[in-house]
Amino acid sequence: MSFFLNVKINVFVTPKKNVLDPQGAAIAHAMTSLGFKDLKNARMGKVIELELEGEPGEDFEASMDRVCRDLLSNPVIEDYRWSIEDAG
Amino acid sequence: MKTAVIQFPGSNCDQDAFHAFATVPGLPARMVWHKDESLGDAELVVLPGGFSFGDYLRCGAIARFSPIMRAVTGFAENGGVVLGICNGFQVLCEAGLLPGALIRNECLEFRCTTVELRVEEAGPFFNREKLGERLMIPVAHGEGNYLIDGEGLDSLRKNGQILFRYAARGSAADRRLENPNGSVDNIAGIRNRRGNVFGMMPHPERAVESFHPSRDGIPVLKAVLEAAKSGAGVGV
Structure with a gap:
């Protein structure tokens, strides 16, 4: 019998460094207005939480990268990274 | 000229596009649901504006995977003429049929207004001789800030792929006001290299229509129809 694992994956999608991030700029502006003086920069992205059931296959990393590139992020404007978190 | 207007869940300019391409010039057109897998005998494909799939994830990101998009991509690869308006433009960028991306307006606001466009020299159908120098056309979007890297922008300029720019007049400060979304190089519309x-x-x-802010859309639609009629991308 094989193991069935519950795996949680967090995908972080962030605007590329050289891409203007109007939302991040608005957040930075608001934080500065609140008296947050040491703020240098704010960037806003998104977190996508995925829950998987079963054993990750051998090509799991490659298929995660593919789905991140093709769907979850737009490589023209965004970077992505993902990490596995054991959900028990 | 048989036009197919693609309907995604959340499209909301589909009926307007249908009216403009069917009723105004009196040409055959039909709606094609996003779950269809074939465009039938369509000779021109229009991706209308709206909020396909609620703009979830990114504008156009989910629509790009609708079954009909495989047919649209094949149609474009065979030289068929495709026009994407607003959300349709976003879908085409997400699908990789046009370069670049459309991000949140620099002002962070939804902009609903009529803008003045400067017509650029972008080949046999989109140029000043055909369309005139300036057009007044409405915009209504929150994510119309066109973005492309420096190399991509050079390529658009060099190959005459920029159709329209938001018209810039007066001082630098005024110019900023007339670009409604912060688009790089004031770009309002582009074409692919193949045309x-x-x-x-x-x-x-x-x-x-006479009750619209202007009737300057008519020459634009005519240019697209003419491109489709001549088989713009066929055999190029």
Whole structure:
């Protein structure tokens, strides 16, 4: 019998460094207005939480990268990274 | 000229596009649901504006995977003429049929207004001789800020792929006001290099009747129809 694992994956999608991030700029502006003086920069992205059931296959990393590139992020404007978190 | 207007869940300019391409010039057109897998005998494909799939994830990101998009991509690869308006433009960029991406307006606000466009020299159908120098066309979007890297922008300029720019007049400060979304190089619409896929944020289909802000959309639609008639991308 094989193991069935519950795996949680967090995908972080962030605007590329050289891409203007109007939302991040608005957040930075608001934080500065609140008296947050040491703020240098704010960037806003998104977190996508995925829950998987079963054993990750051998090509799991490659298929995660593919789905991140093709769907979850737009490589023209965004970077992505993902990490596995054991959900028990 | 048989036009197919693609309907995604959340499209909301589909009826306007249908009206502008069917009723105004009196040409055959039909709606094609996003779950269809074939475009039938369509000779021109229009991706209308709206909020396909609620703009979830990114504008156009989910629509790109609708079954009909495989047919649209094949149609474009065979030289068929495709026009994406507003959300349709976003879908074409997400699908990789046009370069670049459309991000949140620099002002962070939804902009609903009529803008003045400067017509650029972008080949046999989109040029000043055909369209005149300036057009007044409505825009209505929150994510129309066109973005492309420096190399991509050089390539657009060099190959005459920029259809329209938000018209810039007066001082630098005024100029900023007239670009409604912060688009790089004031870009409002582009075409692919081959010259058969067109995308624009302004809505030409909302500028065809006497009760519209202008009727400057008519020459734009005519240019697209002419491109389709001549087989713009075929055999190039």
